[in-house]
Amino acid sequence: AQSVTQLDSQVPVFEEAPVELRCNYSSSVSVYLFWYVQYPNQGLQLLLKYLSGSTLVKGINGFEAEFNKSQTSFHLRKPSVHISDTAEYFCAVSGAGGGSTLGRLYFGRGTQLTVWP
Amino acid sequence: GAGVSQSPRYKVTKRGQDVALRCDPISGHVSLYWYRQALGQGPEFLTYFNYEAQQDKSGLPNDRFSAERPEGSISTLTIQRTEQRDSAMYRCASSPDRGPNYGYTFGSGTRLTVV
Numbered sequence: 001a002q003s004v005t006q007l008d009s010q011v012p013v014f015e016e017a018p019v020e021l022r023c024n025y026s027s028s029v030s031v032y033l034f035w036y037v038q039y040p041n042q043g044l045q046l047l048l049k050y051l052s053g054s055t056l057v058k059g060i061n062g063f064e065a066e067f068n069k070s071q072t073s074f075h076l077r078k079p080s081v082h083i084s085d086t087a088e089y090f091c092a093v094s095g096a097g098g099g100s101t102l103g104r105l106y107f108g109r110g111t112q113l114t115v116w117p
Numbered sequence: 118g119a120g121v122s123q124s125p126r127y128k129v130t131k132r133g134q135d136v137a138l139r140c141d142p143i144s145g146h147v148s149l150y151w152y153r154q155a156l157g158q159g160p161e162f163l164t165y166f167n168y169e170a171q172q173d174k175s176g177l178p179n180d181r182f183s184a185e186r187p188e189g190s191i192s193t194l195t196i197q198r199t200e201q202r203d204s205a206m207y208r209c210a211s212s213p214d215r216g217p218n219y220g221y222t223f224g225s226g227t228r229l230t231v232v
Contacts, residue, residue: 004159036223043121043223044160044208090159103148103215104173107159 002027002093006108014116015083021076021111023065023091030096033074034105035065038088047089050074051096061085086115119143121211121224129230130199138194138227142211149192150221151184154206163207166192167215199231 007022025031035047048059055067065076074091089112092105122141130136142149148167152160162176168189177183181199186192196203206228210221 006159041225043225044210045223046220049220092159103150103212104162104165104176105150105152105160105221107152107161109157109159 002029002031002095002106004091004093004106004108006091006111008111009109010112010114012114012116013081016080018079019077019081019085019113021089021091021113023074023076023108025072025074025091025093027072027093027095032094032096033065033067034092034094035059035063035074035076036090036092036107037061038090038110040087044090047076081113081115083115083117085113088112121209121222123207123209123224123227125227126225127228127230129232132199132201132231134199135195135197136199136229138196138207138229140192140194140209140211140224142190142192142209143222144190145213146211146222147189147214148212149186150210150212151192151194152208152210154208154226156205160208163194196229199229201231204229204231 003026005024013019033050036044038044048057050057050067058064063078088110090110091108124139150165151163154160164174164184166186181197184194206226208226210223212221
């Protein structure tokens with residue numbers, strides 16, 4: 001099975017500052033990696049995903065993440081945040097092999113990003 | 118529909134009662150997933166359907182929990198004899214096919230409170 005650790009439960013930052021949300025994963029097999037965002041009273045929305053190829057992945061709203069296999073990390077970054085980025089962010093992992101568990105996501109506990117004016 | 122629809126949005130029930138949570142996936146989506154999210158936690162997998170077949174139910178916590186998707190579209194998650202520890206947000210997601218590369222769309226969830 002896979003697991004995810006999000007190292008920070010809360011990240012406060014001022015508007016226009018850069019931000020990094022950290023994510024480490026554990027798996028004995030190859031993985032797919034994801035970041036989801038949850039705005040209040042809304043469903044989870046996919047920000048970006050890594051399936052294969054380039055380790056730098058760009059997503060929506062100016063976010064990007066880099067897959068680092070040696071450090072088993074998939075940190076999320078944005079060079080300049082806006083107040084509208086305030087939300088909870090979840091890192092998730094899925095095993096890349098086949099079988100009945102294909103597509104099953106394992107989520108971290110989430111990081112609350114709060115952007116202050 | 119345009120998105121994944123879950124109903125009800127909020128459900129308060131007394132301990133010991135049965136509840137049924139509904140998920141209406143995006144039209145044509147083959148795969149349907151149920152997750153549960155406790156307060157302060159990330160979503161945890163419950164069960165998964167491919168068409169009407171329940172492919173994986175290993176995440177269901179005990180035999181009070183069951184799910185069905187009889188016609189390969191709408192799914193119902195049923196919790197019998199509810200307990201306070203069942204209080205959580207229950208999330209449904211659908212996908213055009215198996216595998217995360219197709220992308221999931223999550224519904225807004227059903228907030229269940231057992232009193």
